[in-house]
Amino acid sequence: MTSLSNTLRTETPLAAGNVTELIDGDVHNVIPDTHALFPYLSDHWREHITNTLFKGVPETSYPRWAPTTERPGSELPNWRQAGSDLSVVTRDVLDADGLSYAVLCCTYAIDSLHNPDAAIAMARAVNDWQISEWLDKDERLRATIVVPTQLPAEAAREIDRVGDHPGFVQVGMPVRSAVPYGSRLHAPLWEAISRKRLVGAIHFGGAPGTPPTPSGWPSYYLEEHVGMAQVFQTQVVSLVTEGIFDLHPDLRVVLLEAGVTWMGPFLWRFDKEWRNLRRLVPWVKRAPSAYVRDHIRLTIQPVDAPPSDIQLRQAIEQIGSDEMLVYSSDYPHRHASEPSRLLSVVTEAHAARIRSANARALWKLT
Amino acid sequence: MVATRHRPPQTEFEASPSTAPLAFGASRSAASTRPALIDCDLHNELHGDVLALVPYLSDRWKRHLETFGVRSPAGGFFPRFMDHREDARPPSGRRAGSEVAFTRSQYLDPFRVAYGILIPLSPAASQQNHEFGAALATACNDWQVAEWLDPEPRLRASIVVPIEAPDLAVAEIRRRAGDPRFVQVQFTGRPQEPMGRRKYWPIYEACQEYGLKVISHAFGSYGQPITGAGWPSFYLEDHVGPAQAMQANIISLVTEGVFDRFPDLKVISVENGAGWLPSLMWRLDASWSLLREEVPHLQMAPSEYVRRHIWATSQPMEEPHQPHQFGEFIEHLGSLADHILFASDYPHWDADQPDEAFPVRLAPDLEHKIYYGNAAALYGLGETK
Numbered sequence: 173m174t175s176l177s178n179t180l181r182t183e184t185p186l187a188a189g190n191v192t193e194l195i196d197g198d199v200h201n202v203i204p205d206t207h208a209l210f211p212y213l214s215d216h217w218r219e220h221i222t223n224t225l226f227k228g229v230p231e232t233s234y235p236r237w238a239p240t241t242e243r244p245g246s247e248l249p250n251w252r253q254a255g256s257d258l259s260v261v262t263r264d265v266l267d268a269d270g271l272s273y274a275v276l277c278c279t280y281a282i283d284s285l286h287n288p289d290a291a292i293a294m295a296r297a298v299n300d301w302q303i304s305e306w307l308d309k310d311e312r313l314r315a316t317i318v319v320p321t322q323l324p325a326e327a328a329r330e331i332d333r334v335g336d337h338p339g340f341v342q343v344g345m346p347v348r349s350a351v352p353y354g355s356r357l358h359a360p361l362w363e364a365i366s367r368k369r370l371v372g373a374i375h376f377g378g379a380p381g382t383p384p385t386p387s388g389w390p391s392y393y394l395e396e397h398v399g400m401a402q403v404f405q406t407q408v409v410s411l412v413t414e415g416i417f418d419l420h421p422d423l424r425v426v427l428l429e430a431g432v433t434w435m436g437p438f439l440w441r442f443d444k445e446w447r448n449l450r451r452l453v454p455w456v457k458r459a460p461s462a463y464v465r466d467h468i469r470l471t472i473q474p475v476d477a478p479p480s481d482i483q484l485r486q487a488i489e490q491i492g493s494d495e496m497l498v499y500s501s502d503y504p505h506r507h508a509s510e511p512s513r514l515l516s517v518v519t520e521a522h523a524a525r526i527r528s529a530n531a532r533a534l535w536k537l538t
Numbered sequence: 539m540v541a542t543r544h545r546p547p548q549t550e551f552e553a554s555p556s557t558a559p560l561a562f563g564a565s566r567s568a569a570s571t572r573p574a575l576i577d578c579d580l581h582n583e584l585h586g587d588v589l590a591l592v593p594y595l596s597d598r599w600k601r602h603l604e605t606f607g608v609r610s611p612a613g614g615f616f617p618r619f620m621d622h623r624e625d626a627r628p629p630s631g632r633r634a635g636s637e638v639a640f641t642r643s644q645y646l647d648p649f650r651v652a653y654g655i656l657i658p659l660s661p662a663a664s665q666q667n668h669e670f671g672a673a674l675a676t677a678c679n680d681w682q683v684a685e686w687l688d689p690e691p692r693l694r695a696s697i698v699v700p701i702e703a704p705d706l707a708v709a710e711i712r713r714r715a716g717d718p719r720f721v722q723v724q725f726t727g728r729p730q731e732p733m734g735r736r737k738y739w740p741i742y743e744a745c746q747e748y749g750l751k752v753i754s755h756a757f758g759s760y761g762q763p764i765t766g767a768g769w770p771s772f773y774l775e776d777h778v779g780p781a782q783a784m785q786a787n788i789i790s791l792v793t794e795g796v797f798d799r800f801p802d803l804k805v806i807s808v809e810n811g812a813g814w815l816p817s818l819m820w821r822l823d824a825s826w827s828l829l830r831e832e833v834p835h836l837q838m839a840p841s842e843y844v845r846r847h848i849w850a851t852s853q854p855m856e857e858p859h860q861p862h863q864f865g866e867f868i869e870h871l872g873s874l875a876d877h878i879l880f881a882s883d884y885p886h887w888d889a890d891q892p893d894e895a896f897p898v899r900l901a902p903d904l905e906h907k908i909y910y911g912n913a914a915a916l917y918g919l920g921e922t923k
Contacts, residue, residue, distance in 0.1 A: 239828045351768040352775075384766045385786035386728045386759070386779065391735065394829040395789050398821050399766065402782035406765035409778050414771060431821055437813030437867065440856040442778055448888060449774045452619060461859065476821035478870065486866045487817070492859055508824035 193272050195531035198375075198428045198471040198500035199265055201276040201306055201315070202255035203298065212297035212304075217290070226290065229281040233346070233377025235393055239506060246504035254504035258309060265503050266312055272528070273537055275341060276306060276315040277375055277428055283321050283346050284379035291320035292330070299334050307339030314535060316344040316373050322380065324357060328364035335368035341535040342371035342426065346378025347403045354407075354414030366420040371535060374407055376400050376429035401476070404430040405438050408464060412442070415455040417467045424534055426469040429502055431476040432514070436490025439464060465493040469534050471500035472526060474507040475514050485517040494522045498531045572650045573906070575892055576913035578851045579755070579808050579881030580645075580654040580693075582686050583622070583635035584678075588661060590636070594677035594684075602670055610664035611761025616773040618887070626885030634885040638689050645884050646692060649892045652910070653919050655721065656686055656695040657755055657808065663701045663726050664760055671700035675710050679720075687719045694917070696724040696753060702760055704740045711741070715748040721917050722751035722806065726758030727780050733787040733805075734794030746800045751849075751916070754787055756780035756809035777888075784810035785818050792822065792843045795835040804916065806849040812878060813856030816870035819844050845874050849916060851881035852908065853890040857897040864898045879916070880909045 203209065206228035210218050220226055234241045236253070246254035246264065255261065266274055280298050285291040298318040307315055317340050319327035331343055343365050351357055353374070365372050377400070383389045384396050384403060404427050417423055439461040446453075446460050456463075477484045488497070499511060515523045531537065584590040588608055592600060622634035626644060635641060646654060660678045665671030678698040686693050697714045699707035707723075714720045723745050731737055733754060745752050757780060763769040764779035766786065784807045797803060822840035830836065836843075858864050868875050883889040892909070900908065914921060 239831065240825075347767070349767045352765060352770050353767075355771060380768075382768055383762065385732055385790075386762055386764050386766060386783035387732045387786055387790070388730055388762055390732045390786070390790055390793070392793050392829075392832055394825055394832050395732070395786075395793050397825045397829060398789050398793075398818075399786050401817075401821055402785050403766040405782050406767050406770070406775075406779070409775050410765075410767070410770055413774050431817070433820055434814060434817040436863070437817065437856055437858075438781075440813055440858050440863075441781055441811050441854070443859075444854060444857050445774055445778050449619070449777060453772055453774055474821075474824060476817055476824050478816065478820045483816075483866075483870055486863075487870070490858070490863055490866070506828060508827045 193528040194269055194499060195528045195537065196265065196269065196271050196274040196501050197426070197498040197531050198473065199261065199274045199276055199503045200255045200505065201261070201278050201302065202253045203278070203280055203301065204252055204256040209294070209297040209301055212300040213293060217293050229284050229294070230379060231281065232379055233279065233281065234505070238393060240397065241506070242504050243506035258306060261503070262310060265501060266310065269501070271312060273312050273314055273531070275531075275535060276302070276313055277344060277373060278302060278316055278318050279344070279346070279375060279377055280318055281346070281377070281379045282318055283349070284381070285320070286381070288320070288323055288326065291323060292326050295320050295330050296333070299330065303334070303337060303339065307337070313339065314341040314537070315339050316342050317370070318344055319361070321345050321349060321361065324359065324361040328360040331364035331368055331370070335364070335370060340370065342373035345372060345374045347374050347376060347400060347407055347430070348378030348380055348384055350380040350382050352407060352410030354410030354416050356414070362416055362420060362423070366423055369422070372423065372425040374404065374425060374427050401431045401434050405434065408468065409442060412460045412463045413453055413456060415453070417463050418455050418457070423467060424469065425467055426471065426498065426534060428471050428500070429474065429505070430470055431474055432470055432472055432497065433476045433478070433484070433487040435470065436487060436492065439492070461492065465496060469496050469498050469530065471498050471502070472514050473500045473502040473511050475509060475511070477509055477513060481517045484514065488514065488518055494525055495530055495533070497526045498534060499527050573909065574650045574652040575880055575909040576919060577651050577654045577882050577884070578806070578879040578913055579853060579883050580656055581635050581884065581886060582638070582656045582658050582682065583633050583885070584658065584660060585632045585636035588674070591660070591674060591677040591681055594680040595673060599670060599673040608661045609666050610661055611666065614759055614761060614763070614769070616776040618773045620887050622885045623887055623889060638686050641884070642690060646690070651692060653913070653917070654693050655917070656682060656693055657724060657753070658682060658696070658698060659755070659758065660698050662698050663724070664758060665700065668700055668703035668706060672703065672706040672710065675699050676713070679710065679714055683717070694719055694721045696720070696722050697750070698724055699741070701725055701738065701741065702730050704738060707741050708744045711744040711748065711750065715750070720750070722753050725752060725754040726760070727754060727756045728759035728762050728764065728783050730760035730762070732790030734790030734792070734796045736794070739796070739799065742796060742800045742803050746802045749802070751804045751806055753806040753808050754784060756784070780810045781814055785814055788818065788844065788848055789822065792840045793833055795833070797843045797847045798835060798837055803847060804849065805847055806851065806879070808851045808881065809853060809883060810850065811854055811856055812850040812852070813867060815844070815850060815874060816867070849877040849879055851879045852895055853881045853883045854888055855890070855896055861898050864896070868904065875904065876907060876912055878908050879913045
């Protein structure tokens with residue numbers, strides 16, 4: 173595969189300092205199969221998985237063979253899933269791109285498990301697997317705590333259990349949820365994230381059992397792939413409107429794999445609605461765009477870029493902050509354009525922020 | 539041409555004066571100095587909710603209404619801070635927008651509305667009892683003819699149909715198709731299934747046959763949450779939500795191949811904003827470039843279907859953080875700027891005064907297109923009188 177940092181080294185004149193540093197904010201570590209979790213599960217759950225129809229979670233957010241799920245070059249032999257082999261991730265992402273850090277995001281669909289005991293047990297196993305098989309093996313890795321988001325109090329217990337591990341920097345929340353994340357039902361989840369000084373990581377996908385659109389279930393994966401951006405918009409509206417950032421003034425949230433170019437025009441509309449209706453939510457003291465710029469970050473893959481570089485630059489500038497974008501490869505997922513395209517249309521100073529400074533500030537990497 | 543225009547000089551987009559919004563009827567400029575306009579979202583309101591329709595219902599459905607009332611999937615109501623614009627309430631004290639004479643004297647005349655497209659917000663499309671929904675739809679359309687279209691020749695109307703019962707919807711479309719004052723068929727903001735799904739194809743087939751447009755007006759549902767992540771808590775969220783809901787419908791219409799099947803179909807997004815259109819087209823094309831194998835029936839890039847088949851009304855118009863960004867938005871729309879239609883949303887609380895509907899002063903040719911030319915071309919209405 174083409175190394176991004178090599179590309180940039182040849183194409184972009186370098187300024188002084190550590191402008192070449194690259195931090196990848198969205199790399200997916202994939203559980204190869206349910207049996208990989210057996211060392212981290214009790215006898216009860218091992219027996220349950222072996223003897224019943226429960227075989228782990230469904231992976232509908234990333235259909236196994238869809239062209240978007242595994243980029244060319246990421247495939248593993250023997251039908252193993254891309255992203256499930258640390259040595260390959262090390263070679264093709266960490267080393268090839270010369271990363272100082274990669275933030276792993278495991279999207280194992282704990283939210284799809286209606287049995288609360290199964291959800292709790294599987295989440296614990298996933299996190300213990302991440303510690304033993306990823307975090308303990310490469311100090312450049314950081315990871316995402318997988319929690320049963322549908323059970324916010326239990327999610328909080330899991331965050332308290334593993335949240336002090338220095339490798340965990342954020343808590344994963346699939347963007348599709350049965351109830352928006354700002355709802356008071358989710359209060360324990362945000363309190364735990366805030367208590368442990370972690371980042372709320374809202375990521376593409378989710379399997380809550382409720383439809384992904386306000387008009388019910390669509391027919392095609394393409395529709396869900398495109399429409400996920402609107403669900404991200406919903407979650408941003410919910411977090412700001414419910415006053416999550418007023419309750420937790422130091423809270424940071426990152427939107428992973430959300431797209432980028434929708435953000436500016438979305439904020440224009442959200443600000444306008446707040447101006448008209450703020451008397452109904454008096455705790456929201458500032459325009460929503462001010463909360464978003466202070467508290468919310470976006471990884472840059474995918475970008476959803478227009479064909480024109482000028483229009484892409486305009487769309488990035490419409491967001492109104494150079495502190496919000498964080499470089500990501502989204503390995504092993506595949507997108508229509510490379511992250512280097514976005515980096516090439518912004519100023520050098522902005523590109524440097526995207527490559528590392530914004531990530532360092534977000535995840536407090538030192 | 540807007541489509542090929544380079545970024546306009548700053549002076550072409552002058553920020554609006556920062557004055558307080560005007561009451562309807564208390565306008566800054568005299569009617570005689572205004573150019574004529576076409577309003578693509580004008581509400582004829584049912585006074586006393588559905589009671590306005592009682593004279594138009596059969597005895598069987600009158601009894602049903604008296605005994606059981608209207609029954610839509612419940613639980614989706616977000617109380618807001620006011621009903622319609624208080625300054626648009628007729629002297630009779632009835633609901634704002636419920637009397638054609640007052641709409642005429644307060645809005646159509648002073649703002650030189652050459653044509654107003656009526657969009658009644660009735661409970662017909664969301665009835666759990668589809669037969670009752672069909673009866674309400676027929677009654678609502680009869681009411682529109684008798685109390686709005688007949689008294690006021692500048693008005694055109696949307697056909698109310700029970701969309702979740704397409705056979706009954708098609709019957710109502712056929713009933714109205716001979717009246718050229720009915721120009722389109724009305725969907726709620728959130729149908730029970732995404733708008734492109736096979737269930738609704740008979741409606742689109744009838745619309746294409748009779749040259750009727752399809753609109754999806756913000757709000758209204760068949761009990762589904764306003765978001766793809768469940769029910770939010772506050773009216774503010776409910777009021778941002780239609781932008782996301784309509785995007786899902788457009789994604790569905792394009793992806794299902796509705797516009798290949800019905801190549802003359804034109805769909806208008808009403809009261810959902812338009813700022814999201816450029817990014818939606820870019821994202822559709824990006825995802826399709828990788829996933830096209832799933833939708834081999836599509837004959838061209840998704841954005842091309844949007845450009846050919848989707849229109850959007852202005853209100854509520856996004857207000858960019860910097861005035862020059864409105865010019866960028868128009869450029870990013872490209873040819874789709876010819877599909878932006880002025881709409882007031884009169885007499886709702888968030889209605890746009892026609893003089894102040896945009897955050898910047900539009901260039902004259904763009905202003906004429908948005909306020910008149912685009913709608914005249916779409917609906918086949920006459921040029922400015």
